[in-house]
Amino acid sequence: MATNRWLQWRRGLPLYAMIAPGLVFFLLFKYLPMGGIVIAFQEFDPISGFADSPWIGLGNFERLFTAPDFWKLLRNTMMLSLLNLVLFFPAPIVLAVLLYEVRKSWFRKAVQTIVYLPHFLSWVVIVGVTVLLFATQDGGINNLLATKGFERIELLTDPDYFRSLYVSQNIWKEAGWNAIIFLAALAAVDPTLYEAAVVDGAGRWRQMWHITLPALKSTIVILFILRLGSVMDIGFEHVYLLQNAMNLRVSDVFDTYVYRVGILQGEFGFTTAVGLFKSIVGLVLILLASRLSKKMGEEGVY
Template sequence: MGASAKPLTGDTFAKKPLATRVWKTLLRYKWLYLLMLPGIVYYIVYQYVPMLGLIIAFKKYNLMKGMWGSDWVGFDNFRVIFSSPEFPSLVRNTLLISLYRILFNMLPDVMLALILNEIRSPWFKRVVQTITYGPHFLSWIIVYGLVFSFFAPGAGLVTTLFRDMGWGNLDILQNSEYFRTLLVSSDIWKSTGFGAIIYLAALASINNELYEAAVVDGAGRWRQMWHITLPGIREVFILLLILRIGHIMDAGFEQVYIFLNARVYDVGDILDTWIFRRGIEQMEFSVPAAMGVFKSVIGLVLVVGANKLAKKVGGSGIW
């Protein structure tokens, strides 16, 4: 009988040619790679291939000539953006609305998750979850319809109540002083329930033995929450904060576009609504594409900076 084959050790495998090592790895984990394949194809087709369109930002795009036949203009489209008199106002409105969302929308998610975590009645907990999750599945058109039914000038339920009670005319939808407050408050109502799901998952991963040890040491519910619960969801909070900072130049186009009207343009017009008007309504694609590149670069810088800062303060960051 011939000698038995020697087992393939780590050193032996490392000495194989690169192509051989790659091929053997693919064969060994073929089913895992097959499961990954649909996701990889999706991201290539819908995320990476469309990025070729960024070259429009450096061209004077012409529909008749197409993307490849249009003339190169270098950074002229960016000069148009930065020299526009609307640009400072657009950036200011975008940053303010995004910062308001970050400051006032993340804490309600955490608070609702903590409250639900303390509820001991299963049926009552399910009822609260259903009620709070529901608004997330409503489109912003429906949400605006609800807001309009309450605050329509002269005809809404709340405005009619104010007028009938002799408290004066209430104008919320067309008042620039209340527009950002209206955006943030309606977003809190719509997204808080769904945002709490992530924190509930993080709370479920906390070891119950920590709470049992805290009870033995005489810690009450508030002490347990401060020393066990909140540290247990800190990493998730930092992760979501970094992701929100990366989208700080977005400010929620769909909601803002639906709520926007001519009387609140000075406080509500953001980069995305400007891109929509310039690109879709005026059929000018090069300058809005340059604005998209500008937003992406700023978002990338903020994500990298926030990730490094999170690591310095003791968090794990995204990578």
């Protein structure tokens, strides 16, 4: 018996080796740091450490919910998350379906390569190029508009442009990369289904509606549920780089607030409470969405 178990373990050794880096990553950067949650209930002092910092219970949470900026931060964060769910989340699905419908293999591969490339660019590069092009006084496009007699576009300083700029940059950068998982799901579709649909007289649109999209349904549901878990995390780097004094009223979110108060002002306990609040909201949304998904006959995440 022990010999059989040893042989099974040896056969699975390559798989264990492949899993090991991922396990180490989650242990070091996801599970071990959870011990630091305790400072959300302390007036944390780095010199005193975890053991000697004064315990204040829910004081940090009370301070968060009564802060003058709380509702502004919540509104801005939820608005950007809602725009991501409504506009950004469907973009990879649409792109994957369109690429799947392309019959010329060389053209499909060329387009895939082009739309994947922005994922590997840093937000610093993307926002930097945007600034060079749309800076109010010396941006390339604004200078061109001025020479043609048009008004300059206050793209970076007008608060009304911030949300549309944020979402459009997200779509441009990540839609191609996120489409990979949907293309992988479509690769598992039985080609005979399309052949039978053609025999029955179904056109391309009918095939897409009755075969392609249903094949993606379970994948879409799972990814949507997981997306709800990060509804309060909209990406610090991207927002921070686009943020300035002119658009602060719509661009100040929990992530930038944590940086400003926690890192710059040293309020570690308070900003840990902010992070814990965000995590609890995400967890509750995942649990509710998963339960609702099961009631509707779909698979949940647990």
